[in-house]
Amino acid sequence: MKHPLFASVLCLGLGCSLQTTSWAAESATVTQLLAEYQQAGAAEFSVEAGKALWEKSFPTADGKQRSCTACHHLDLSKAGEHVRTGKTIAAMAPNANSKRLTKLKKVRKWLKRNCKWTLGRVCNTQEKGDLLVFLSANQ
């Protein structure tokens, strides 16, 4: 919570309009998580790396393939469908679904849980940061 306020005050003070737009694309939650990941040693985050991870297929123990896009739509602005239950999953892009990436606890939880299910392991801070900047980029 401190971070975006600090950032906006800083931006206002310096009059840096470009900086403001880039911060504004991310939710306060994402900003906070990215800062945490960097503190934990992650390098610069990349939208491209996030996109690649999002679309990559991982083999499961029973010989099937899983990817983020199996349940979330390849097009982030569209609703996906759970690969096993058929449940509709609302769009991931924050500009299509304003609730996305706003609740800290929820983002932490699902990044952990869904990495475990899809990749078969937890994601490292670099991967999580890449995914968050990719999802926030709204492409």
Next chain:
Amino acid sequence: MDNNTSAHSSTEPVRIWDLPTRIFHGLWITFFVLAWVFHEDNRYLNIHVFAGYAFLALLLFRLFWGLFGSHYARFRHFFYTPGAVVTYLKCLLSIPQQITGHNPVGAWAIFILLGLGLVVSLSGLITLGAEERQGPLATLFHPATGLLWHEIHEFLSWLMLAVVAAHVSGVIIESILHRENLALAMINGNKQRPASTLGVPRHGKMALLLCISILLGAGFYFGACLPYESGRACQPFLGPKLPDNVLWREECGSCHAIYHPTLLPQRSWVKILDTQHQHFGEDLDLDTDSRNEIHNFLTTYAAETLLTEAAYKILRSIPPETTPLRITETAYWQKKHADISQLIWQSPQVRSRAQCEACHLDAAVGTYEDSAMFIPN
């Protein structure tokens, strides 16, 4: 014409039945027939139940009108002892005795029909409460008594139909014997009588009030159906709202359809949460607080609460030594879905047996009402 002959010249149409009495009569028949027509197919249970409510409301109006209505509509005007009935029947065979209001036999038929109407309505309300867990008596009767009440309701309805048949026969016989169309009199209100006969006012305002009340009731009950769309199941039943929990809805409803706690017994929910790290191949990863809150919600409102018809019937169908983890494993679920073809399961709107809301429009609130069922085609 009137002045031609002595006997008939002095008669004229006199209003015997006021408008509210006639409208009651017509609507009571209508709703009795409607309830009968829509009693078999579960999907139309809301129509059956509405017809029942309207039937009871009309009956209550008739009781009121029997005390405060116009002359011939008042109970005390057609209150005859059994002796009077016998005397009347004896005379019927020799010299038919013409009575302006209800004759003794007709009067008894009416009291019996009103009484039967009352017990039919009450047994219907009890059945609705016991079996469907709905209506004003929703939790007053144990669901195990539902079938018995259902049968009592049916028996009383057949009995009432038999009395209706006797009543109609009586009207026909009387009409022939007295050369007077009694059924027509119940439609236009008039009988040919000497001018000195007491006539009654029309009571048009009361009739209008009666009609508006029934229409308002129908609007309240079926308002959710408007605008009508074919293929959309109408009005998920007006029933008691089931317990809800935000965290449960969010955690459990993210990956699959939401399954209300009433759909499985406590032991199933306990096992599901105990094995949360292998939840059908997935780790739910619930933290302690979330797990405890969800555990509490699920076990408090599990099938044992008997809050819905499904709760009771699912629970009853599970052998005590088993702990199903899926609702689709239960015998009741399987029996109820046995007739659904593979084509429907595989259709793009359904896709999976886990998608309850594809056919049950109220699946998300857990009520699984008969009239909220709609199989997509």
